[in-house]
Amino acid sequence: MNENTGWLLDLYPDARAGVVLWFVGEDGTRYRLRQTFPVTFYVAGPLPELRQVWRWLSAQPVELKLARTERRDLFQVQPVTVLAVQVANPAEQPALFNRLSRVFPHLTYYNTDLQFSLQYAAQYGTFPLARCFFAHDEAGNLQTLEVLESRWTLEPSHPPLRLLSIEPDCDPQHAAPRTLKLRYEQRGEGASERPVEYCFDLEPVRPLLANLAAVLRRHDPDILLTAWGDTWLLPYLLDRAQEQQYPLPLNRDPGDPEGLFQPRQPARREARSYFSYGQVIYQGPQVLLFGRAHIDVYNAMLYHDYGLEGVFELSRVTSLPLQTSARTSPGTGISSMQILTALHNKVLVPWHKQQPEDLKSALDLMQADQGGLVYQPLTGLHRDVAEIDFISLYPSIMVHFNISPETVNQHCPTASRVPELDLWIDQEAPGLVPDTLAPLLEKRIRLKERLALLPAWHPYRRAYKARASAHKWLLVTCFGYLGYKNARFGRIEAHEAVTAYGRETLLRAKETAEELGFTVLQLYVDGMWVQKPDCKTVPDFQPLLDEISARTRLPVALDGIYRWIAFLPSRVNPKVPVPNRYFGVFQDGSLKMRGIETRRRDTPPFLKRLQLEMLETLSELELQKTGQGLDLTPVLRLLHRRLKELRAGRVPFTDLLVTHKVSRKLEEFRGTSPASRALTQLQQVGKLFEPGQHVRFLYLRGEPGVHAWDLPYQPDIKSLDYDYYAELFARASASILQPFGVDEVTLRNWLFANAAYGAPPGVLPPARCRRVPLLAGILPATHARNSGNAVHSLDALPALC
Template identity: 50%
Template sequence: MPEKRNELRGWLLDIFPDEQGLTVWVLGEDGKRQALHHDFSISFYVAGTASQLRELWKWLLLQPENPRLSREERCDLFIGNISVLAVELVYPSDLSPLFNRTSQTFPNLTYYNADIPITLQYAARYNVFPLAGCEIKIDMQAHITDIRSIHSPWELDLPLPPLSVLSLEPECDPFHATPTKVHIQTPQARFTLSLEPARVFIISLCALLKRHDPDLILSAWGDTWLLPRLLQMSKETGIDLPLNRDPDQSIKHRDARTYYAYGQVIHRGKQVLLAGRWHIDIHNAVMYHDYGLEGIWELARVTGLPVQTVARVSPGTGISSMQIVTALKEGVLAPWRKQQAEHTRSIMDLIRSDMGGLVFQPTIGLHRDVAEIDFISMYPSVMARFNISPETILPGIRDQNTDLPATSTEQGLIPKTLEPLLRKRIAIKMQLLTISKWDMRYKTYKAQSAAHKWLLVTCFGYLGYKNARFGKIEAHEAVTAYGREALLRAKEAAEDMGFTVLHMYVDGLWVQKKGSNKVQDLQPLLDEILNRTGLPIALDGIYRWISFLPSRLNKNVPVANRYFGVFQSGEIKCRGIELRRHDTPKFISEIQNEVLELLARSPDADHISEYLPKIQSLIDGKLYDLRHQRIPLEKLIVRQTLSRPVNEYRVPSPAAVAVRQLEGAGKFLRPGQTVRFIYTLGEPGVYAWDLEQALDPKKVSVHVYKTLLDRAMETVMQPFVSMQAQPFLPLFFSDVGNTSINFSSLL
């Protein structure tokens, strides 16, 4: 059967342009990894006046890339059909150089589809995606003639190719101390190799790479230290190190960068990207601690971005890629540069629109039998349900009945992009509710759910991002307007049904009603809210008790997102307290957590006092350990992310002092990176953890750590202290400040 020979089934691993088209790396069903060739012509489009385009046409005819030119009708999302000049290139690698020269020579024209990653173009044209199981037709020269995916990225339980993984992990953080050994994990064994002598190490690594031919090199600090170091060693010893599987491609290096996103300074270390196999550095991957490899696979599938890219992308890139693929599939042009500007409006309209979600102030204190209900993915649901998209929003027009921003009826690009993702997310949520925690799929679903959440959360922010191709500030504002409306309708529904609303926060409500402390008691309310808002809402849980905390500075002022409580299941939920903060030393957060767990054992709020002696002895023990240097130094480390260069710190904060100490030792940190230090006795009061010389445990400032502990204890104990000993006593037990109370008086 001659046809059989021309067909291949396998998994799509990687795609990149080569000199004459595309290289497509496939993991065959037979286990063979091979690079196939695919001819793939690619076009960009130009709009302008007729005379401008005529001039461009003449100029393009003289270019060495020899593009095919034609006049076409294409759809601009905001204008509709327009006449454009299509510039088609037979070799995709020609696009970028030709486009760069074109845009420099003709800067006043409007360009489309000019800078779209090739994988997205490929995903849109053939309906395939990274890791997809594919049926591939090939000709006699192993050139692909057709490729088809067996699955859709929106299916649940997509099979994963049998990947071979090689893990490389230096024995310690290279920023802390110079590693001399590397722990290696192959599919069969785990062992450690010394980096010196370099020759022996490189030869061994070469042998491992040849024997196992890994699809993935999973490293720790591989981007920022290990791989650059290995390449250096390979150069010095003159032994070729085949990190790349594809011998025709070079290894790609990307510089470190620092950017500002979602109110934070973010630092991404430099990157080392391989061809034909993947390299993922667990410390340089985005949200790796949250969703791991499973999350990365899922993001690659749904965004269409290459695995190595999606592991490291900045917020927004993932969702933007999904929008681009939708646009390409719909035949809509993707503008090179955003052209939209804000429409004219009065300042009264600005005042009404320029605000975020509603954040209420909770009723301070301890409350029993409180239900927390949350809208599921509120903002993306709003976009999908109310058709909010940059091209559907009708600027300046409000719906007559609801007074909300009006939208057109035809489904917009953003809702079209979000719908399948939201559907998959809800399907996974349903699965998570029904299957057992020990089910094989549980962890995978959790990771996928976390990855989806990350995409959905950035989707809203990206709509308002100044450089977003398909962004528009009015659409961004409309989303918040619908969100506020939904929250208020939910509040009204709850109050109409006799509930007291204790707190509301953007997309969640905390409600209480005498006698309503079972799941079924809440169902009518959920139904009513769904009915009034059209948005899915779910019960997060019922708290046995919950405490909303006041501001640290003023006990009368409530804080929106500072609370802790215990669900009926015994699970603890807390926000805004020490143990949730990244800069809290483990010593403190672990004790706070233990105390909460003790409190959680109490069947209800009335029996909490019975647990106080246990808490007291727990704390006494920990303080004894602290005074006698029995707490490992690692647990005393404070981590702080630098928000600006150290010379811009006006007051020498402990973090700034630690950074200076490191600079003195030749170690430099950039904004967005984390500095680690320990509080010490005397001047300057801190010691940078990553200094060469280890800290003498006797130098640790017991006083500072005790103060931090006191504060953390005050946070969790104050609701119970005020419950027992009126009037309010601000400190639990303390020798800081001028107030102190005797703990035994509470017992």
């Protein structure tokens, strides 16, 4: 018997072995161990039919145990009598269930399509990269397994992982790559080897395969980090290896040691496009490996947000394998966590859930079917504004008020009423959803507290931030899953209860702020922007924070204090404010912006940078208290410089690329939008795009007006439509300058007609330069002339004066 400590890397069902587990030993060895692990699913229905199922199952050539038992279905009050089907080898379960559900399609099935790692986790408490104690015999059979750390710890151990990154020299969608760059390094505790780099030509093929195989054997990496590995690299390599009959050891699992079976091939999944939250999402094909994890940085959801550290954290808290958690959306993550809680509590997990919405009257529906509270801000520029956020408002509400599908609408003595609605929530036992969320929420709050204390230079900061961001996405989606009627633990009424509590909370916060003499500039679902004369520092706002959390009983935090913030009106109608379009500078000089061009994906990088530069320049200018406005000369100088660069053709093509998400198939486009013309160009050279993928193009003069970037040739630099780019330039700069009193006409005169910059906006220029177009102002005197802004005057004026 061998005893070891190490980290769990991967586990999956195997036709011969039952379960295969991979460990990274503390001694540096990688262990492949086996274990038998039967899995159970349940069938419910009328007893005579269950008897037929029993007979049918007994006749199947699969090793299984059948039993009659009682289990709890969350959506039913009484426990359900079910037939428990225990399959000895988990690898045989999917096929068996598939046959069974076709023979008996009308029965109710539970726990049938669960991720295998969750079923294992429910029994052993495992999660990827968990530090474990394990013992095994000489034949590699796992005897004991004990997890040594909690998934909720703030300081997880760092397993010493071997990382191999592979990257082609260019985007394979754009042009055919010629070389591959490889980099091998160690991460985590006790990393001693130096990074090694290689560069291989893609042609000729055979030496490439031989070299790759040699690198894989020499370094035996735990994680294969690729660029376009799912969509191009690994499928390409696997196809070449098959053509050449050359075994490429991408998989670490050698398959069957006796050679009776073929070596295991990597699992390949097809690409798909699907709708989620009204958006079409493209998920590329996937290549999953056995024994090591393959992560494609361009096919990993939200990788740009949280990186490898975030993938690890997502795996840890959801118990999903590394390769799965890197590719699945946070929504899958949160439902996995709920399934895990259900398995722990011996609650049945429905296969296809049928849960109709309760009947309600039209008036009830009007009150219940609302979202969060979204105000229209007081547009214009405001000084010394505090942003107060509820920490993970909706998850906090679910945990605090015990909102879960099975606790909603229970008229029992222990129930409490939801504000505004005729809904009751049982408070006696914690519900499944709050039970799942509570530790995650607590971990996030503790992590944020610790982050707030860490100085900016601290080496842990990055990792903490990545982890906090992974939690954030899980918590954000948990609300959607509560209301999605097809989600396994979703229920519309629970969703309505959450938004009702959310509105109540925010209104209470607003009332509190106004009672304490603050002006509420904006309310947005879980945030509030307030201001009060002479309140400038954190202690000035502390009493308000304390009072809000006392009255709402939910955690709030001061997100920051802005030196100034500008809420923008709608582009279409400047008299109408829009909720989520603003930018501002915090007291520490950092910027925050929402809804303006720099945050939009379809804005060329050149203009994104321009807006950032403008904001940085503005943030350095001190607003003068007298209401004299700002001297915008530095910003104007910047604009002229950048415009000159644009016109002189000194901005590289890559900075002018516009990116559009493909919303439908090419033949479904009705008009000829720039994106559809770019797609047509690409189709002509044989490059097809699926809905949800991104198409990049440049604007050109004349017909067809665009040049798709992934065409095999580059356009003539002279044919770029500089006028159109200048138009976009003017729009992007107008968004930023509008709150400073510069309207679009004035700005265009400055930019294109070389009008003189007479005076800071808001100040009447001296008589001798009256010919300069009058600037829209923020002072009452000029306000009268600018009738367009008259409606706002009452609210916007005190802000600066």
